[in-house]
Amino acid sequence: MAAILAFAGSNSSTSINFKLVKLTTALVQNHDIQTLDMAEHPFPVFSEDLEKEEGYSASLKELKEQINSASGLILSVNEHNGNPSAYFKNVLDWLSRMDRKFLEGTKVLLMSTSGGKRGGKGSLTVVENMLPRFGAEIVAIFSLPSFYDKFSEEGILDETLKNEHQNALNTFLDALKQ
Template sequence: MKLLAFAASSSSKSINKQLATYAASLVPNATVEILDINEYEMPLFSQDKEELLGQPEAAKSFFAKLGQADAIIISFAEHNGSYTAAYKNLFDWTSRIDQKLFQNKPMVLLATSPGSGGAQTVLTAATGSAPYFAGDVKASVSIPSFFDNFDSEKQTISNPVILDELKSALAQLS
């Protein structure tokens, strides 16, 4: 299985990138590619920019990466209860290539935050909207209080209950 994983965050210290990378490592027999959405930076989307620029190569490249994968893991950071601006912009540009940007790929959606909410608000939004964009959401998991439940030194979930929930979610990709 070719597995594509990324954090919907542009932070160089993203805890969601740590989570996405770790989660991908738990999928047996997967060839994993970890993307950094910073590599797909584009001007802020608007119809005017689209008329001026057409479809940016970065959006085309991101769409192709999604299409080449057999399954996708996305871990969402939450900014003020919603998507990060970086992810939303990438999503907006890519969805103009094809509204079915997730291309019927099985997906596990994750989210985490330092606080007890675990970025649940953005995860709920992402889980609810993905099917409209041809995302086959198999499971979603919110991990609250990241620094209490993830051992950054060992790069592993330290809470056995959360680890079991994550493994059960990821098992649905195979």
């Protein structure tokens, strides 16, 4: 049984990426899963001055501990103008200042969704290229386009996408066994 941390890269209380994370974690059995709602985790905008003056917040240290305690990470990133949200980039900035390799040895299921037809692929690509710099091993990727047409409280409505999602999750779970 592996420890898995799951969250979305969004601090919105209505995050569709967090809804995708919750669906994904509901499909996982026989693992210890901790799900974080990042809307409950505010962080100040990173600056070197603030880092020197105040150091690292207790909530940032706690997040780093949660990441370090997990064997795997289920992460769904939102997209703002083709890039990850400023909030998520800010979280990465803070974490990487604490420890450049804060994701060392962590296997990642990287996902994204959006209301558009590209499913947040711009953000997904940026984050896919960024996380390995911090030590992450991205083992599976999934993008859900047209969220409002292809998702309901029961799950992913499009059978092809539903199968792609399950395959990505299975690949991730299999990688945790290794």
